[in-house]
Amino acid sequence: MSTDNPTDVPDVSGVSIGILGGTGDQGKGLARRFGLAGHTVLIGSRSAGRAQEAAAALGGTVRGAENAAVAAEADVVIVAIPWDGHRSTLESLRAELAGKIVIDCVNPLGFDKQGAYALPVEEGSAAQQAAAVLPDSRVVAAFHHVSAVLLLDPEVAEIDLDVLVLGDDREATDIVRGLAGRIPGVRGVYGGRLRNAHQVEALTANLISINRRYKAHAGLRLTDI
């Protein structure tokens, strides 16, 4: 398989997906879309009860459980937790996440009167922090820019967006590109190594400014590929 073409991705239809922090808007939105695409989806939360509520609201095949149970069961795990508890939550799940593909989509941002801005991260980025905390996992960065509003909107059939997929493990980034492509309209595009994740996470602050100025849910598309 050549993957030098963004439409050329592995078959990931049988992959089960866990979403840590799946009760937040981003997590719920991704759960909804992957459920619609036919995946087994497990929503994780610190509270099993809240996870089950969020899963029930989405319906279909989406189930809810505690973060640790989700991390242990799912084939691929998406980290959609708030930046605040990022390090400690991942540290507590190191054993369950060992050997798995872990997709970090967390954007470390601050907000003030002038809008959003990137927070400094000791390791360089949330994704690099995940890789440092989870040395036995295959950490990939992706899904930073997808709008939770669009993911959750039942009127939106397709999302006009390229998901940038970053990582140092070629097979893992190919699988995640495949997962991105399971959302109608979305293309998963390789976006560089993990050391270049910071700017992709931080660019979410710019998208927030753009959305405010143009009253939009802006996404990125890459031209010429």
Add this chain to the structure above:
Amino acid sequence: MSTDNPTDVPDVSGVSIGILGGTGDQGKGLARRFGLAGHTVLIGSRSAGRAQEAAAALGGTVRGAENAAVAAEADVVIVAIPWDGHRSTLESLRAELAGKIVIDCVNPLGFDKQGAYALPVEEGSAAQQAAAVLPDSRVVAAFHHVSAVLLLDPEVAEIDLDVLVLGDDREATDIVRGLAGRIPGVRGVYGGRLRNAHQVEALTANLISINRRYKAHAGLRLTDI
């Protein structure tokens, strides 16, 4: 004028454009496109002779001169110099650039065997360094992602790209959005305040990785605006 629509920009057809570091590929490429659009274009270099050679090679109305003369004469000045001499060159032109719109398109990048990566910048970004060094200028960040190869290619009539325009001075960013739109195919889109310039500069490293993977000259488009 409402500028909450990216196609709604001021008339900038009479604006003269100076390009510091205009003998580099990025500078020459921008000079070529602005010359084709009918602007008076002044290429600047440390050496007047090299600036004149570069201008002669482009032909048309493009002229060459020393950086200081270009900074003094042009209405709007684009900074396309290497990151290495960024601070010292701007410091030496503070008087000439006072009161002017200064467009910084410099990407502070390092390169090694794994490709490109973002360099740390004390002020946060090249654009913020320019603003710190030039307190009397109106600093705007733009044109980071436009491919010099495409700008210089006579076979390329249109460039499929949104130029992100960042700054804290609304009138200045509107004028620069107008200038971006003078390149056929290009749209100038407001991209946030100057404090969010770092990630736009650094994203050039990701585009370099993307270009290498997909054998492309990738550009960004924003969807839904």
